[in-house]
Amino acid sequence: MTRFNFDLQTGETGPLTKAPRPDMVNLPLSGQTPLLGVDDQVLNGTKVSTADNDFDGDMHAPLSGRIREITPHAMxxxxxxxxxxxxxxxxTGKGDELRQWLRDRGVNTRNLYPAQTLIINAVPPEPGISIFEPLLRDYRKTLEIGLDLVKRIVEPSKLFxxxxxxxxxxxxxxxTVTHVTPVYPNGLDPLVIKTVTGREIIPGSRPDDISILSVKDLYLIGRAAETGRPLTETVMTIGDSNQLVVVGTPVGFLTAESGASVQPGDRVVIGGxxxxxxAVNLEQGVDKxxxxxxxxxxSESAAVTDNPCLGCGQCERHCPARIMPGMISRCAEFKQFRRAEAFHIHSCMECGLCAYWCKAQRPLxxxxxxxxYELALLADADKEPRTETDATDGES
Ligand code: SF4
Ligand code: SF4
Known part of the structure; x- marks a missing residue:
């Protein structure tokens, strides 16, 4: 098994380069409703789908062409x-008007709301991801434009x-610049918020008085404001370089262009x-x-098994949320999803350290x-009015 280097120091990084343009893009449609159909022509910037919730940005074609296929997962x-x-x-507006303008241009606005404290997270989210350095070094003006827009929505009194x-x-x-020890998982939002405020939050929640955005968020917001164009690119570390990548570019195309070959049994991982x-296959397109x-x-990754938990406690020792991943995994394994809440599953920040250290190689x-995911479905079901024929909630 590969021993990862958990160091978050990135050292010198080269300039941001533009990834080659693919002949086909597969736009991920998770949480989106298509607005166009097969055979429709699109331009770079045509809105092709709208987000199903109030936070996510809408989706736009990143290049011009013709829609060839729409499945529940991709266009x-x-x-x-x-x-x-x-x-x-x-x-030129602010508040909700500006927020809606950004959402309409594809920006995820989940963390854009009025808050006393605004935190800009410039800590690499994972080892091997170094996108923040070239952005901070070479795209200062864009970041400042992005920050100006963010301030018009968040209206913070303190900036970190x-x-x-x-x-x-x-x-x-x-x-105020605050430093953290450059070791994973110190760049994850809940831990960065704890460093600044001393408070622990439930990962994924929106504390009333704190908004947190990454340097990449600022850059993408700044680009939308600078160009007046929707967000159709993302910034990714691929191999040793940082690249501007068209959303929807197939992962197989990116790996081939970077000179790497994917062998049977290898996994192409989007993220860190x-x-x-x-990725489910090499055709899968990258999202924003x-x-x-x-x-x-x-050869480098541990085989995932269905071995039983040994109760060794290694996962608990390495868990930054101080919860019991082994017990939670047992609840999930035996479909006792609600019991997982008793073990504070919602405090999990999905850092993956428990799985890395698990002696039994369980897919924690x-x-x-x-x-x-199952708890979210159960929560939705609980909100639905129940009929007389509803006998169970689907969980033992
Ligand atoms: S992924 Fe595992 S180690 Fe990380 S916070 Fe969640 S339970 Fe803890
Ligand atoms: S590390 Fe793996 S085997 Fe050990 S207690 Fe945690 S889940 Fe069980």
Missing amino acids: RIEVTGDDKAPASAPC QVVAKGNKANAFANC PLRGLA DASGLHILRR LQYIRLAK
Whole structure:
């Protein structure tokens, strides 16, 4: 099994480069409702789907071409060129008006709400992801434009920038720089919030008085404001380089362009090696949140097993949330999802350390994500009015 280097110091990074343009893009449609149909023509910037919730941004075609296929998971567009839809006028408003303007242009606005404290997270989220350095160094103006927009929504009275010790800070004006030890998982939002405020939050929750955004968030918001164009690119670490990648670019195309070959049994992971998600196939397109691409070689990764828990406690010793991943995994394994709440599953920040250290090589992170997914379904079902024929809630 590969011993990861948990160090978050990134050292010198080269400039951001533009990834080659693919001939086909597969736009992920999770949480989106398509607005167009098969055979429709699109321009770069045409809105193709709208988000199903109030936070996520809508989706736009990243290049011009024709829609060839729509499945529940993705919209496939055959690329014929880069003709652009007209740019829109900048938004001079603030608050909800500006928030809606950004959402309409594809920006995830989940963390854009009024809050007393605004935290800019500049700590790499995982080892091997170094996108923040070139952005902080070479795209200062874009970041400042992004920060200006964010301030018009959040209206903070305190601004913090959190960086890993040893990495370049390039601090923003009127902000307090806070350093954290450059070791994973110190860059995850709940731990960064704890460093700044001393408070522990439930991961994924929105504390009333704290808003946290990453340097990449600022960059993407800044680009939308600078260009008046929707968000159709993401920034990713691929191999040793940081690249601007068109959303929907197939992972197989990116690995081939980087000179890597994917062998049977290897996994292409979107994100970092500890928290990332394995692509289901090489055609899968990257989404706007993708920050890295890694090939996990078959020979380097531990085989996932259905071994029983040994009760060794290694997972608990390494859990930054101080919960019991082994017990939660057992609840998930035997479909006792509600029992997992008694073991504080919602405090899990999905760092993946428990799975890394598990002596029995149990797929702990997958069990935890499965249980969270099932609990969300149960919570939705609880909100539905029940009929007389409803006998059970689907859980033993
Ligand atoms: S993924 Fe595992 S180690 Fe990380 S917070 Fe969750 S339970 Fe703890
Ligand atoms: S590390 Fe694995 S085997 Fe050990 S207690 Fe945790 S889940 Fe069980």
